[in-house]
Every structure is written in structure tokens, then in C-alpha cells.
Amino acid sequence: MAVHSERVQTRSPESGKADMAATEQIAPPTAGGTPTNGRPTAGPRLLTRIAPYLLLLPAVLATLFLLGYPLLKTVLVSFQNLNSRQLVQHLTEWNGFENYTDQLSNGEFWHTTGRSVAFTVVNVVLIMVGGTLVGLLLNRLGKWMRLFLSASLILAWAMPIVASTTVYTWLFDQKYGVVNWLLDKLGFHGMLDYNWFSDQYSTFFVIILLIVWGSIPFVAFNMYAGLTTIPTELYEAARMDGAGSLKIFSSVIFPSLKPFFLATTFLEVIWVFKAFTQVFAMNMGGPQRLTETLPVYAFIEGVSNNHYGTGSAIAVLTILMLGALMAYYFRIILKQEDEL
Amino acid sequence: MKRQLIAAVGVAAMVVGLAACGSDGKKADDAAKPKDYNGKTLTAWFMDGSASQAWQDGVKADFEKEFPGAKLNIQIQKWDGIGPKVTTALSEGSVDVLELGNTQTAGYAATGGLADLTKDKANLGGSDWAANLNESSVLDGKQYAAPWYFTNRSVIYNKELWTKAGIAAPPKTLDEYYADLEKLKATPGVSQAIYLPGQEWYTYFGLITSEGGKLVKKDGDKYVGNLSSPEAKAAFATYQKLASFSSAPKDKDEANPQQMTLFPKGDIASMIGLGWEAPAAKDMTADKWGVFPLPGKTADKPSGVFLGGSNLAVAQASKNQDLAKGFLKIALSDKFEGQVAASGLIPNKASLNSQVVGDFAKAALAASVNGATTPNIAAWAGVENNPNPIKEFMTAVLQGGDYDATAKKYDEEITKRLAAKQ
């Protein structure tokens, strides 16, 4: 924030020039700008009143047709028996809540849900703790060291997910992967020919490492930016009171950055919960479907197995879970943020 | 200008000539049709490895000659994850002609996405099709596709490495093969005596056939998984024994990575593959590799094989039905079917078997006697969708899972898929 507003201020002289330039050529437009009809003031006033709506119109239309409609369509399809035959022949066969009762009475669905929740918790805890620590570290480093570390964080952050997933499968390759080689060198000789993707937990380990690696930079940079907004006097005061690092974190940093922690944690929860590419591209939910999270499960049941109605029902259930999370988040935001 | 005119007249005359060859009077009216082909594009999907470039070029040339103005757009698709692709394509009408795996044809036919070719069968040369090869194209008495080619897997081996290991002749029994593999394993320069990934279910299917068993069986009027049967278990023991000579990944199939790209590197002594997976001359000259059918328990009979093959079908939603059928007629003509035979595949007519050339095809043709395929039912296609339970089952057992418990679990999954609502 501070960084940002500083930038705006440094730029303002330039915009002063723009002002002057503008002044020279405005007179005619204003004069002609007011349409003269029966009620001279009605035109502009109406325009002022509808201007915001006109400006919002494209965004609203796009949201309705490109987001609202697909959402609605997902709900509609979830009440249909839509398999390959119906898809091919464009048939609509309503089957009420059957897709839902099928899923809700299905152990597979609940296993996957539990797995998704655990997966999200582990990821988000690691991301938040890791990101916070890296952010604190950035704040502590000298200028050059900070630049050096930032550079690597940026590369990890910017790396396209499909590419990084591919790279991780190579790092963890059974025969020639550098990780197995390193573990062997470190004395874990059993790991020499270890197939990371043959086991549920080791596959999850690689996926989680990938997600945490790719997500920490975002949290760390935000954390660092947040830290720079805390006045140094606050630290000094706390230190004079004899507070240690932990105490400073809990009494100075955390309270000042509480909104940041909340916002980031929720964003991460939602991002991880609906993560698809990392899980699917890594091992397609395998081995033996044991690393399927809800979005992957919806894809495999819906698209791979041609049960599009079932897949949509799983999607709707997933969306409901996300919605519950979001509602909770919004309540907090609305309480805190009067800026809205 | 003049030359163009002559050309145009020539083309028109040719078309009239073609139409005149038509057997019934109706065709004559179609003489005016060529104009309609202008700007029309026929989209045909072929599978990776099926149609050689020469075959594609030849068919394309003949097609565009016979239907002036029409374009043929050939798209090559990969087998992996093909089910949903074909299903959605059939629903879109974005494809006119498709190559379909013989095990999956019934499934697509049942969706209503394939045009009924019963009336066109004779015109396509159907009276000469080998009856056993045509089976998979028929569902409920209707012809939904045309058989195109068949093939099955044989052992492709690296002659140099075998000579180096001191093996004079290909094995006649499985036990001999095991002994050879043992020797190969100890031979320097051999990284794998056999390349056999954990999910090569076609070979496993063939081994079950050898044991006289079935992968799925009929239980009353429905089909159920049958991995728990003693025959399937015995067949798996053979598979496992063969796989123990391989360091190929247990959780991958033969296309991931493509085993055909590995074999020509020269350190794999043998692999079980299809004709098109055999090394191309530019990678490994023909004298360096050989073929033999996977031997059986006794010398008198090789192992059973999975009868693989492809059919050609027309999409119901295609807006170019006539063109599509015309294309089929060209593609299945003796000229091009003969090329299929010459490229080492088994053609759809016994009369063309004499044109089958190459060690591979000859071995395959011999082994096809002991071949079997999956039940010709609509639900089967669903079993092969990713994640394929047969493949998952094989990986689970190869990685140390208890056979009986794992088989029970996956039998349930297979049964569930066979009973899936349509």
C-alpha cells in the first residue's frame, strides 16, 4: 500500500502538466456538451444518474452470460440423466435428485471430500506458515540479498502450472530423477529407484510440494509489503518493553496485518480446494484414483466416464462447499471493510 | 483460359462417367451433384499409428478426384483418452468419418451417434468381409461400421542381442522363453530382457484366453468382472513372470512412453507389440529384428492373443453422409485394403490375405486363430475409459497387492461399469 501510494505521489507533478494541457482545449466541449431540450437540467442529471450503470453494463452482461449462465447450466445438468447417449442425441432427461442421492450415498464421494479437505488444510497451513516466514525474512535481509531471494521467488511464482507440474515429474522421476539421486547420496539408499507415483502419500507429497512451492511467493511478497507499512516506532516500543521476536510477532505484526492474514488464508483455501491442473496433470488422480480431489473426481466421473449429469452434481456439491467458505469470508470482510 | 475449360470439361465428363457406372437409375440424377462438393470438407479421424502416410495420401488423392471440389481433412488422434473425445465429437457433428477400436464400436453405436450402414454394406464390399472380423461392427443386427483391419501382438526381438546371448532360435514354449530371458538378462548391453509395462492389458487378455478363461463373464443376462477366476489368476502369474524380466514402469501402459520409441535404441532385447510398433527402417534395419508369436505352454500352440482391430464408421450427425459413404467405399476398396495388408495388417477380406507380407503380419495371422476379443456389448466401451480398472488392477497386483482381494475389488468396478446407466 505504502509503496503504491508513494508511486502515485511521485507521479503527480506530471499529471499537473496534463491538467494544464487539458485546460487549454476544453472550453468548447463543455459549452456544447449540454443537450438543450425542454428541461435543460434533466439531460445531464439523467446521464449522471445512469452513467455508472452504463459503465458497468459490459461487465454485468459478461458476468451474466459467461459466468452466471454456465453456473445455472451446471445446476440444470446436475438434475439430468446425461450420459453418452443423451449427449450424442441431444436428449434432455430430467431425473430429479437422483445424481445427488447417488453421490451422497456413495462412499467414494465422501472419501474424496475428506481427502480434499485434508489436502486443503495441509497445503494452506504450509503455505501460510512458509509464506509468512519468508516474508519476515525478506524484511530482515539487506537490499542485495532481498533482491536475490525475490528473483527466485518471482520465477517460482510466474512458472506456468503445466510446465512446473511437468518439471516436478522429472525431478521425482524414478530412474533419473535428481531427487532420488540426492536422497541416495544423503544416505537413504532405499530411495534410489523409488517410484513416487506408485503410492498415494508420496504422490500427494509431490503435489503438495509443487503447490506450496508455487504459492509461497504470493504470500511472502504480500507479507513483506504489509510489513513495510508498519511504522518502525511500533517495533521499537515493543522492543523497549523487552519483547522477543515471538512476542513482537503476536503483539505488533499480527494485529496490524490481521486483515491481510485473513484475506490471504481464505484466498489460498479457495485456490487449493479447487486446484485441478496440479493434481490432474501430475498423475491423473492416480495411483488407483487415490489422489483424486473433488474437482478431479468431477472431471473423471463426468467427462472421462461420460456421466455428465453425475459430474455436474459433484460440481454443484463442490461449489456449495466453496460457497459456504466464501460466505464466511465475506462476513468477516464486510465487518472489517467499510471501504466498500 | 482454354486449358482450364478443357480441364473442367474433362472433370465433368469423368464424373458423368463415374455416375454412369452406378448400378441403379437413381445415381444418374446425381450427375449434377459435383457442384455441391465445392467448399465441402470431409473430416476423418484416424488413430495414431493406423494409417500410413502413403495410404492417407493415396486415399486423399482418389477421394478428391472422385468428388471434385471436396476436401478431405484427416486428423490423427491418440488412443489415450479417446473415449470422451469421440463421444463429444459425435454429439457435435464435427467429424464425418471415424476409425473406432473394435472393442469400442458397439458402445458408440449404442449412443445413436453412428449412421446405420446396413443398406450400404453390399456397396462397400460387405459380402466378402470375414464374418468373425465383422462381428464388432454389428449391434442388434444392424451394421454400424465397416471392418477395416485387424492385428494382434507378437514378440518383436532384437536379433543382435539374442545372438550375443547365444540363443539360436526363437522359443517354442513359454518355459523356453523364460530361459532365454534369463540368458538375455545376463548379457552385457541388454538393459531389459523384455520391455513389458505393468498395464499392457491386451497381452494379459491373450494370456487369459490361453488358459481358457474370460476377462468378463455372462451372469444371467448381464456381464460381470471375472478377474477372480482361476484362469485369470493363472494368466496373471504368467504375465507377472514375464514382467519380472522387465524394468518398465508398473504404473504405465505401452503407449506412455511409446514403447516403439524405446526399442530401436538397441538395449531392449524383446517387446510385445503391434506391427506398426516394429522399428522403422530408418531407426533399425529389418535384418536386425525379428518376430515370433508369444509362445504357449506347449510347443504345439502359441499363446492366445487379443484380436485387436479398427472399424470405420460414419457419424450420424455428419452433414456429408454421401461423401462419407463415398469415402468409405474408396478406403475399403481392394486397392487400399490391399495396401493395408501389404503394410503388415490383416485385411477385412480373406481374399486379400495373400497380399499380407512381412514377418510380423504372417506371425500375427497365424496367431489370430487363438484370438479372442471383448464381448460385443454397448457397455464395454465404458470399461476402457480412464482410469481403466483392468490397468489399475494390474498395477495394484504387480506392486504387491494380494491377488484375490484386488481382483474382487476391481471385478466390482468392472461390473459397475458394465451395468452403468446409459
Added chain:
Amino acid sequence: MRRSIIGRSWPNAIAVVLFVFFIFPVYWMVSTAFKQNTDIISKTPVFVPLNGTLEHFDRAVHADGFWTMVGNSFVVTVGAVLASLVIATLASFAVARMKFRGRKTFVLVIMAAQMAPWEVMTISVYLIARDNDMLNSLLPLTIFYMMMVLPFTIWTLRGFIAAVPKELEESAMVDGCTRVQAFVKVVFPLLAPGLMSTSLFGFITAWNEYPLVLILNKQGGQTLPLWLTGFRSAFGDDWGATMAASSLFAVPVLVLFVFLQRKAVGGMTAGAVKG
């Protein structure tokens, strides 16, 4: 004194370890892409490709459809980002500067839309695209990717517009500018960092998108993520070529990011901390 030396050096030591942790996968991708096959398939990894080769890149760029998909990816991504910038600039100006009924609702919808579960909506997007005859073209990807990045773009630009002091705009209007002129001449130039940061993140989102294109396009209009995953499964053991392909896919984003990072990170932070 002793303590302070240690106290000063441990953050640096940790920073070096973290540096390696974060950069290594990227380094390994690029270095593998340049290595000789014998160095890749080696029981002891070669960490620096001294005798590098370009053969893997050669292989990757000559793989089926590479250049078509590069073109597709660029068209779709740039189209989506530009369209969303135009729509978002209008909307975010209204939100940041005007008072009207329904403003709060709109902001809430935008915040929620930012977290829209696109990953599980692919089936319905597919059906919509199919029923409107848009399949196998670049149109559905462009408009849906536009929608994917639109909420974020509005949200971030709103922050940037709000940060421009109102007085600047007002003084321009006092000087006789219309509101539109005041915006174009005063506010818009100050939005450059905001526009850059949002377009950068929009670019990454659209460039990366995988689940939707996975089901949408089968013959025309495929994009690079699909090409890369296909390439990887077909050349599964050819790590040199696979890493070269990954590098080619990642490089545009990495370059753009490093080039724009100062502004981008600042912008992202502004948006996120507010959010």
C-alpha cells in the same frame, strides 16, 4: 559481538537455501533442455550442461502442431486480456469514483466471481459452446478466459483508480474538462502500472488455463498447455525434449514477469492487501 555476527548471517544463510529451493526447478528445467541425452540419462546428475545441445528444442518445435498452438495461445491470451482491460476500466471507474445504488452488490459479486470454480464448470461451458456452434475455434476460449480474468482486473484497477487523488480529477474539471476528458487525460496515465500488473496476471491465467481447453477443443483451437501435456505423455522418457517443450511454454511468461515485476508486484500487493 559474537552474537550479532551470527545474528546477521543466519538470515543470509537461510535466504541462500531458500533461493536454491525456489529456483532449482526452473533451473533444472532449462538446464535439462540443453543437456546431451547421455547427461540426462545418467545415474549421476550433471548439474551444469557444459557441452550443451539444441537438439531437444529442435525436436520440440518440430513436434506436431507446435507453431499453430503457439499462435492460438497468443491470440486467445492477448484477446482475453485486452477485452477484459477495456471492460474492467469502465466498470472500475464507476465503482471507484461514483455513488450509485447496487454498488455494494456489484462489488460483492465481483469478489465472489474472482473465486469462481471454473475448474468444475467445464462440462456446462462445453455444452454452451457446443450448442452455440463455437467449438474448435478460438472464440469460446477467448471470451471465457476474458471472464476468468475480468473480476480480478476490475478489482485491482478499482484500487488503482481509487488511489489517484480525486482532487486531480476535480481540478481538471474545474478547468473545464468533461468527466471523460478528465479521466482520459488525468487518471488514465496514472493507471499505467495498474494496467500492466493486471494484464500480466491476466496473461498468466489465460496462458496457463488447462481444464477448459482439455474438454473444449479436439481438432482446431488447441493451446499450448494441451500440447505440452500431450507431448509429455508421448515422449514420456525423452526428458530433454519434454523439458525443452516446458521451457518454450514457460519462457514468455517468465520474461514478461521479470520485465514487469516491479510494477506487477506492487500492483498485486495493492490489490490483495485491500482485498
